Amino acid sequence: MSPGRPGSVYGRGGERLAWRLFGLAMTATLAVCAWDFSGRWHTPGHELRNFIMLGLYWGPKLAGPFLLWGLVAHALGHPGWARLKAVLALAFVVLGLWASWVEPFGQRVRQTTLSGLPEGAQPVKLAVIADIHWGLFYRDFQLRRLVATLNDMDVDAVLVAGDWVHDPQFDLVAGLRPLADIRHPVFAVLGNHDTKSPGPDLTGPLREALRTHGVRLIEGEVVAFKGWQLAGLSDLWGGRPQDDVRALWPQGQVVPPRLVLVHQPDTMPLLPPGAAFLAFAGHTHGGQVWIPGFTPWFVRHTNTARPWVNGLYDTPGGRLLVTPGLGTIGLPARLGVWPTIEQVELRE
Numbered sequence: 001m002s003p004g005r006p007g008s009v010y011g012r013g014g015e016r017l018a019w020r021l022f023g024l025a026m027t028a029t030l031a032v033c034a035w036d037f038s039g040r041w042h043t044p045g046h047e048l049r050n051f052i053m054l055g056l057y058w059g060p061k062l063a064g065p066f067l068l069w070g071l072v073a074h075a076l077g078h079p080g081w082a083r084l085k086a087v088l089a090l091a092f093v094v095l096g097l098w099a100s101w102v103e104p105f106g107q108r109v110r111q112t113t114l115s116g117l118p119e120g121a122q123p124v125k126l127a128v129i130a131d132i133h134w135g136l137f138y139r140d141f142q143l144r145r146l147v148a149t150l151n152d153m154d155v156d157a158v159l160v161a162g163d164w165v166h167d168p169q170f171d172l173v174a175g176l177r178p179l180a181d182i183r184h185p186v187f188a189v190l191g192n193h194d195t196k197s198p199g200p201d202l203t204g205p206l207r208e209a210l211r212t213h214g215v216r217l218i219e220g221e222v223v224a225f226k227g228w229q230l231a232g233l234s235d236l237w238g239g240r241p242q243d244d245v246r247a248l249w250p251q252g253q254v255v256p257p258r259l260v261l262v263h264q265p266d267t268m269p270l271l272p273p274g275a276a277f278l279a280f281a282g283h284t285h286g287g288q289v290w291i292p293g294f295t296p297w298f299v300r301h302t303n304t305a306r307p308w309v310n311g312l313y314d315t316p317g318g319r320l321l322v323t324p325g326l327g328t329i330g331l332p333a334r335l336g337v338w339p340t341i342e343q344v345e346l347r348e
Contacts, residue, residue, distance in 0.1 A: 015073035025063035128342035130161035130282020131325025135168030162191025162263030172209035195238025276318030286310035286324025290336035
């Protein structure tokens with residue numbers, strides 16, 4: 001039978017079946033969301049939002065195929081304007097399913113190489129990640145895959161620039177257990193979602209879980225590593241980075257350029273001029289869903305006051321590498337901004 005005929009899966013009968021199955025899948029989505037909603041930390045006052053966000057996470061996976069089927073059947077089974085509307089809707093749905101099915105579950109490694117090391121500093125290779133947001137959208141299998149990828153990389157250390165979680169499961173120690181399998185030293189700071197800005201009050205349990213699994217939090221500290229001084233600053237919204245800067249760069253004291261780990265790019269103007277040989281930040285997600293013209297404007301009015309969104313920048317405080325991160329927030333989608341692990345080589 002050819003497409004469009006009454007007996008075809010793409011004919012009128014097939015279209016009716018597709019919409020019935022779509023309705024059943026949406027009902028199943030509600031049940032799965034109710035199951036997934038329980039047993040999690042939730043940002044106070046945003047429980048309904050989280051339930052809706054879970055619907056956007058599960059809906060495309062459970063009901064998306066039937067929605068595609070129904071639209072294709074409608075386009076083939078109706079002429080003229082009705083067909084054109086179905087084709088336009090189909091294009092929009094395909095783009096949405098790509099953004100929710102494909103890109104959030106991808107993973108790329110981006111290489112950055114810099115030379116001209118400060119005196120006494122040794123060549124070093126680093127893996128830099130941020131914005132895992134383990135919880136609502138970034139799931140256990142993705143965390144295990146991330147750890148496996150990090151272990152396969154030829155690096156001296158892993159740096160994590162905050163936002164570990166997004167309304168995760170209650171048992172943080174059990175959920176973050178894969179981190180204990182990372183074979184490299186891990187240095188990290190917390191982000192705004194880890195420190196109630198916004199987010200649930202899980203900062204204490206999260207710190208304990210990270211320490212349990214071998215992650216060294218370095219907010220307000222300087223760590224010696226392979227001839228470098230590695231400095232960590234607390235989050236701009238949920239911490240006191242101004243106090244960290246005053247303590248780590250005392251006025252009048254000369255210190256060599258450091259590697260600096262922060263969460264938000266907007267922390268950089270707090271640093272003294274030339275304080276960082278290279279700083280690392282996340283927070284922006286690179287815009288997460290890239291719509292030319294709109295996304296840069298939106299990011300500048302929500303996440304950052306600076307144009308430092310994704311990539312390597314020169315700032316008064318030093319060079320800054322902003323990673324688009326790994327997880328998602330708000331919408332469980334990425335478009336044109338793949339989850340990224342930065343592989344950074346600093347050499348003579």
